[in-house]
Amino acid sequence: MKLTLAALLALATAVHSHATLQYINDNSAVIRPPPNNNPVTDVTSSAMACNVNGGVTRPTKLVVAAGSTVQLEWHHGGRDTQAIDPSHKGPVITYLAKVPDVVSATAPESLNWFKIQHDGMTVQSDGSLYWAVDKLVAAKGIYSAKIPSSIPSGDYLLRSEVIALHGASSAGGAQFYMGCAQISVTGGGSASPATVKLPGAYKSSDPGVTINIYYPVPSSYTIPGPAVFSG
Numbered sequence: 225m226k227l228t229l230a231a232l233l234a235l236a237t238a239v240h241s242h243a244t245l246q247y248i249n250d251n252s253a254v255i256r257p258p259p260n261n262n263p264v265t266d267v268t269s270s271a272m273a274c275n276v277n278g279g280v281t282r283p284t285k286l287v288v289a290a291g292s293t294v295q296l297e298w299h300h301g302g303r304d305t306q307a308i309d310p311s312h313k314g315p316v317i318t319y320l321a322k323v324p325d326v327v328s329a330t331a332p333e334s335l336n337w338f339k340i341q342h343d344g345m346t347v348q349s350d351g352s353l354y355w356a357v358d359k360l361v362a363a364k365g366i367y368s369a370k371i372p373s374s375i376p377s378g379d380y381l382l383r384s385e386v387i388a389l390h391g392a393s394s395a396g397g398a399q400f401y402m403g404c405a406q407i408s409v410t411g412g413g414s415a416s417p418a419t420v421k422l423p424g425a426y427k428s429s430d431p432g433v434t435i436n437i438y439y440p441v442p443s444s445y446t447i448p449g450p451a452v453f454s455g
Contacts, residue, residue, distance in 0.1 A: 320380045
């Protein structure tokens with residue numbers, strides 16, 4: 225059987241190179257960890273919200289100020305392991321969903337989510353592609369997202385997502401890695417961002433979900449999901 229380049233790369237990047245969200249502002253106690261670092265591949269799955277077991281709560285939450293920047297950290301093992309395999313090209317995305325009490329919010333797939341950050345791909349002067357995951361690898365698994373200053377104070381689930389597109393040339397080939405953190409925002413405002421459902425915001429036919437990133441080499445990339453609410 226003859227394998228495509230995308231298939232060979234998918235086989236080469238085994239489970240050990242997958243990753244999970246492990247820290248927010250150096251805090252791991254507020255992260256809802258999945259049982260393993262396997263990806264979600266079905267965009268209609270309830271696990272698209274906060275991964276497998278995303279409804280299992282943690283007893284504490286991280287207090288952050290509206291308008292501040294949080295630091296999110298990804299690894300496939302502990303901090304002494306690689307952040308994510310360099311072949312996992314794709315975007316990095318962050319969402320929030322407001323909840324009455326984040327330590328008892330057990331159904332993230334029913335929440336209303338709004339996007340606060342995304343980073344996709346740029347074409348460099350030599351024609352090569354530089355992905356958000358490339359930045360994540362260079363930063364040893366760390367990236368930052370700003371909490372909009374105008375959102376209401378209160379409890380939120382923060383959802384951090386990495387999409388790996390090395391096998392995304394056919395529907396169902398994109399790999400979604402997501403993790404959720406329990407936070408409480410202080411000093412906010414009264415904004416009411418437009419929201420989406422997860423699952424629901426992505427379709428397998430979206431150009432940012434099913435795409436061949438190797439041939440022909442794309443000249444642009446459409447990040448899936450809604451526009452960023454900057455607040």
